[in-house]
Amino acid sequence: MNKVAVIFWSGTGNTEAMAAAVADGAKAAGAEAALLTCAEVNDISAYDAVALGCPAMGAEELEESEFLPMLEGIEPALPGKKVALFGSYGWGDGEWMRTWEARCAEKGIALAAASVTANEAPDDDALAACRALGAALTK
Ligand SMILES: Cc1cc2nc3c(=O)[nH]c(=O)nc-3n(C[C@H](O)[C@H](O)[C@H](O)COP(=O)(O)O)c2cc1C
Known part of the structure; x- marks a missing residue:
């Protein structure tokens, strides 16, 4: 079975809600999805x-105390995997x-789906886009 890791950092829960929808979309498309905090x-x-x-x-930066160090740790292993951002x-x-997308390109990380952004709390359209992103990663 396709295995998808959904790794997120969230201070006030908005990106966490998006992450849960990405994982739901991956599972609905038949993948095994793990929802993981940086730690x-x-x-x-x-x-x-x-x-x-x-x-x-x-x-306009990534969170630098937990997310960025985690990202720097895994980036060398990402080229060749299906990767998407939200x-x-x-x-x-x-x-x-x-x-962030430019950073991925510099490191040879091809993105498998268009990135999903939400202004503050994700609305229904943003959550649907997150589920579609999860599904796209299972193909
Ligand atoms: C310390 C801090 C810095 C932020 N910097 C930006 C920023 O540069 N640009 C922006 O659009 N929003 C910025 N925001 C707003 C957050 O991105 C926004 O509230 C987001 O929904 C938080 O997501 P979360 O609930 O997953 O933590 C910042 C928020 C905080 C607390």
């Missing part, structure tokens, strides 16, 4: 696909996600 990530070699979720923090933002225009 729960160790060896990702067991997974065929990885969905990564982090809100816009700092000044996360919530507030007052910005999504710049953090564009910067």
Whole structure:
């Protein structure tokens, strides 16, 4: 069975709600999905696909105390896997996600689906997009 890791950081629950929807979408499409916080990530070699979720923090940056160190640890293992990004933002225009996508390209990480962003709490459309992202990672 296809194994999907959904790894997220969330301060106030918005990206966490998106992560749960990504995992639901992957399971509904027939995959085995693991919903993991940064601290729960160790060896990702067991997974065929990885969905990564982090809100816009700092000044259009990824969260730097837990998410970024975890990301730096797993990035060398991501090229060749199915990878997709998601996360919530507030007052910005999504710049953090564009910067994150460029970072993936620099590291040879091809994205398997369009990134999903939500302004603050994900609405029904954003949750549906998250479920579709999870499903896309199972193919
Ligand atoms: C310390 C901090 C920095 C933030 N920086 C940005 C930012 O640069 N751009 C932006 O659009 N939103 C920013 N936000 C807003 C969050 O991205 C937004 O509230 C998001 O929904 C939080 O997601 P979460 O509930 O998963 O933590 C920031 C929030 C905090 C607490």
